[in-house]
Each structure stands twice: as C-alpha cells, then as structure tokens.
Amino acid sequence: MNSRTIEIAVGVFVALGLAAFFMLAMKVSNLISYESETGYQISARFDNIGGLRERSPVAVAGVRIGKVSSIVYDNETYEAVVVMEIEPQYNRFPIDTSAGILTAGLLGEQYVGLEPGAEEEFLKTNSVITVTQSAIVLEEVIGQFLYSKADEKE
Amino acid sequence: MLDYLQLTGQRVLAVFARLGQATLFLYQILLTLPGLLMRPSLIIKQLYSTGxxxxxxxxxxxxFVGMVLALQAYYVLVDFGAEDSISQMVVLTLMRELGPVITGLLFAGRAGSALTAEIGLMKSTEQLSGMEMMAIDPMQRVMAPRVLAGFLxxxxxxxxxxxxxVLGGYLVAVHGVGIYEGVYWSLAQLKVDxxxxxxxxxxxxxxxxxxxxWIAVFEGYDSVPTSEGLGQATTRTVVHGSLAVLGLDFLLTAIMFGDI
Structure with a gap:
C-alpha cells in the first residue's frame, strides 16, 4: 500500500483516539467541574454529617447549585465543618438561610439542602450558616422509636 | 518416581529460562529505542498494522458491550427505581475494567497473533539472519518499532x-429504555472522576x-521455524497474552481501587 495512504490512516486513527479521550474527559467525567471552581464558598457546622462526602451536591428546592468542597472536623467544638462552593450566579441567599443534610430517595446519596430565610442581607464569601439540621442516622431514629414504645408501655 | 521428579524440575527450569530470555530480549529492544526515534516512518507503518x-x-x-451493559443494568436497577443510574454503571464498568480488558483481549487476538506470525515467518525464512548479515540490527529494525507501536x-x-x-449505552438507555438524555450525561459526570x-x-x-x-514479539522471535512451530507460537501468544491481561488486571485493580 502507498505510504501516503498509510500515513493518512494512522493520522485519522490517532486523531480518533484523542477525540474519544477528550469526549470522555469532557462529557462523561467531572473534569469540567474541576475547572469551574470560581464559585464563592460558604460553610456550615453540623453535629453529624452522616454519609456526606466531598463533591456531594448542594441543592436548593431540589436544584443543584454547588458542591461540597471540603469537610473538616473541628477539634474544639466537636462539630463537622462543611465548606460548600456555590456557583456565582446564585448569590441571593439571606443570612438566615438554613442548611440540612438530606438523602435523595430512601437509600440514595446524601446532599446538603439549603432553605432560604427572610433577612435582607445576603450570604457572602466565607459566611457561616448558623441554622443547621444534621443528617438523620437511621439507627438513632430506630433507637428513639423503640425507647418511646417502651415508655408508652410503662 | 525419580523420573517424574526430574521431569518436573526440567519443566520448572524451562519456565524460568524462558522468562529470563524474554526479559533479556526486552532489554535488548529497549536499548535500541533511542535510535529508533530518529526513524518515525517505521513506527507509523507498524501503527497502521497494529492500530x-x-x-x-x-x-x-x-x-455492543456498551449496549449489553445498559440493558443488564436496567434489568437490575429498575427494581430499585434507580434506572436513572444506568449511565454511572455503564461508564464506570467500561472505564475501570471492561474497556482496558476487552480491548486487551481483542488486541492480543487481532494484533498480537499477527505480530507473532509475521516475525515467526521472518525467522523461518531466515530474513532475520539475512538482516544480521547485512549489519542491520533486527532488534532495531523489526522488533522495536512493533513494540513501540503496540505501546502507543x-x-x-x-x-x-x-x-x-458509552455511546452504545446511551442508545439503549435513551432511545430504548427511555431515560432522559440530560440525566444520562449529568449522573455520569456526578460519579465519574x-x-x-x-x-x-x-x-x-x-x-x-x-x-x-512483548509476549507477541518474543514468541515470534523464539518460535520453532517450522509451520507447526509457528502455529504453536501464535496460539501461545493469544493464550499467554489473554491470561497476562486478566491476571494483571486483578493486580492493577487491587492497587488502584483496593482501598475504596
């Protein structure tokens, strides 16, 4: 076969391979969300974060508006500090906004749900959400239920 | 009894001897690589036949693998009402395991066997000795471009x-089963790192x-230069290559994802 044809075929092959790799990186993996780290950060303190992890979604009214960027344990207050990164266009959260750790479905992934408050000032970079609702740990709920049942009988 | 022991010892020694030969062979090839980089046309020709x-x-x-994965994932996930996660299952399975492994198996069968047969025939028709007579190093002229091309x-x-x-899975999930298109891509982005x-x-x-x-080129180089020996060498390439892929895959998975 003509060496020019071979060169063209190999060129097409390499281009196809690279195109496939970029398609996977851009369309299917989270590489895009690495780049878009331009949002503003707010943090919240929780007694218990359950199964929340880094990169878990942050949602308002069920709509994803950001992600958890880091989770640290505070040695002084015995609380978990969850730092969230909110996309810059969602910048109108009142300062008395509350945060809760919720579960998508019965067994789904856990995420941070924000509930906007009523104040006139808005959360800014590095603001701290003070009103928080910890994750519901199934064992605790069942334990409380059993105790209350036992109390009723007595 | 003693004969049996002797035979076992011989076999074991033969295995180690082959492994040693293969390693030395690889080392010789690697030594010629810097010189090869000056002649990219050789590599391009091999990229054509292997790639x-x-x-x-x-x-x-x-x-087809993507489509089957999507169908089977749907079959299990629909019971839990989690059929939206089809994309995560398809993409993760393909990226972590099936992509490299099946490509490796097909590559061993399609390109590996052809390499062994080609080099084995070169050896049996004494082309390799001919090259040495002309002071051309067959390692650099024949082996090294093939190794590098397969590597690329x-x-x-x-x-x-x-x-x-992933596109095959998309076809089944979106057009076959009825998952929303945006859900397919966004859930994959959420999970896949x-x-x-x-x-x-x-x-x-x-x-x-x-x-x-490495296996394919070595088997070709080491083959018995008869038509029967060539057939055996080609078979060995496919068998050993496939086994190496599957064994190494377990090892690599244990290293990469073992702590998750």
Whole structure:
C-alpha cells in the first residue's frame, strides 16, 4: 500500500483516539467541574454529617447549585465543618438561610439542602450558616422509636 | 518416581529460562529505542498494522458491550427505581475494567497473533539472519518499532472502545429504555472522576499493551521455524497474552481501587 495512504490512516486513527479521550474527559467525567471552581464558598457546622462526602451536591428546592468542597472536623467544638462552593450566579441567599443534610430517595446519596430565610442581607464569601439540621442516622431514629414504645408501655 | 521428579524440575527450569530470555530480549529492544526515534516512518507503518487494522473490531465490540451493559443494568436497577443510574454503571464498568480488558483481549487476538506470525515467518525464512548479515540490527529494525507501536496503539484503542461503549449505552438507555438524555450525561459526570476512573483505566491499557506486544514479539522471535512451530507460537501468544491481561488486571485493580 502507498505510504501516503498509510500515513493518512494512522493520522485519522490517532486523531480518533484523542477525540474519544477528550469526549470522555469532557462529557462523561467531572473534569469540567474541576475547572469551574470560581464559585464563592460558604460553610456550615453540623453535629453529624452522616454519609456526606466531598463533591456531594448542594441543592436548593431540589436544584443543584454547588458542591461540597471540603469537610473538616473541628477539634474544639466537636462539630463537622462543611465548606460548600456555590456557583456565582446564585448569590441571593439571606443570612438566615438554613442548611440540612438530606438523602435523595430512601437509600440514595446524601446532599446538603439549603432553605432560604427572610433577612435582607445576603450570604457572602466565607459566611457561616448558623441554622443547621444534621443528617438523620437511621439507627438513632430506630433507637428513639423503640425507647418511646417502651415508655408508652410503662 | 525419580523420573517424574526430574521431569518436573526440567519443566520448572524451562519456565524460568524462558522468562529470563524474554526479559533479556526486552532489554535488548529497549536499548535500541533511542535510535529508533530518529526513524518515525517505521513506527507509523507498524501503527497502521497494529492500530488502524484493529480499529474496526474495537468499534463494533465496544458498541455492543456498551449496549449489553445498559440493558443488564436496567434489568437490575429498575427494581430499585434507580434506572436513572444506568449511565454511572455503564461508564464506570467500561472505564475501570471492561474497556482496558476487552480491548486487551481483542488486541492480543487481532494484533498480537499477527505480530507473532509475521516475525515467526521472518525467522523461518531466515530474513532475520539475512538482516544480521547485512549489519542491520533486527532488534532495531523489526522488533522495536512493533513494540513501540503496540505501546502507543493500546491507549488510543481503549479510549475509542470506551467512548463507543458509552455511546452504545446511551442508545439503549435513551432511545430504548427511555431515560432522559440530560440525566444520562449529568449522573455520569456526578460519579465519574477524571483521575481515579479515566486515568487509571488508561494506565491499565498502557500496561496491557506493553505486555501483549512483548509476549507477541518474543514468541515470534523464539518460535520453532517450522509451520507447526509457528502455529504453536501464535496460539501461545493469544493464550499467554489473554491470561497476562486478566491476571494483571486483578493486580492493577487491587492497587488502584483496593482501598475504596
């Protein structure tokens, strides 16, 4: 076969391979969300974060508006500090906004749900959400239920 | 009894001797690589026969594997009302395991066997000795371009396989089962990590490509120069290559994802 044809075929092959790799990186993996780290950060303190992890979604009214960027344990207050990164266009959260750790479905992934408050000032970079609702740990709920049942009988 | 023991010892020693030969052979090839880089036309020719000619089987196989994965994932996930997660299952399975492994198996069968047969025939028709007579190093002229081309072709083929598989899964999930298009892509983006999933899959493919070509070229070089010996060498390439891919895959998975 003509060496020019071979060169063209190999060129097409390499281009196809690279195109496939970029398609996977851009369309299917989270590489895009690495780049878009331009949002503003707010943090919240929780007694218990359950199964929340880094990169878990942050949602308002069920709509994803950001992600958890880091989770640290505070040695002084015995609380978990969850730092969230909110996309810059969602910048109108009142300062008395509350945060809760919720579960998508019965067994789904856990995420941070924000509930906007009523104040006139808005959360800014590095603001701290003070009103928080910890994750519901199934064992605790069942334990409380059993105790209350036992109390009723007595 | 003693004969039996002797035979076992001979076999074991033979295995180690072959392994030693193969390693020395690889070392000789690697030594010639710097000189080879000055002659890219040799590599391009080999990229054509190992890469381009394997592309078709990779495209077809990738599409079907992706479609089957999506169907089976739907069958299980629909019971839990989690059929939206089809994409996560398809993409993660393809990137972490099936992409590199099936590409490796197909590569061993399609490109590896052809390499062994080609080099084995070169040996039996004494082309290799002829080259040595003309003071051309067959390691540099024949072996090294093939090893390097396989090394370059495997990651590209794997990327194509995974991409086609994801598209095949998309076809079944969106047009067959009725998952929303946006859900398919966004749930995959949520779960799939560029470094842990995609890059580790690519590392696997590079390792597999290297090992397969090494086995294929060595078996060809080491083959008994008869028509029967050539057939055996080709068979050994496919068998050993496939086993090496599967064994190494377990090892690499344990290293990469073992702590998750």
């Amino acid at each position: 381009v000619q394997t592309l078709l089987i990779i495209l077809v196989a990738g599409c 072709a495997m990651p590209l083929l794997t990327a194509v396989f995974i991409a086609v598989g 560029f470094y842990t999933d995609l890059m580790n899959g690519m590392i696997k493919s590079v390792v597999f490509g290297f090992v397969i070509v």
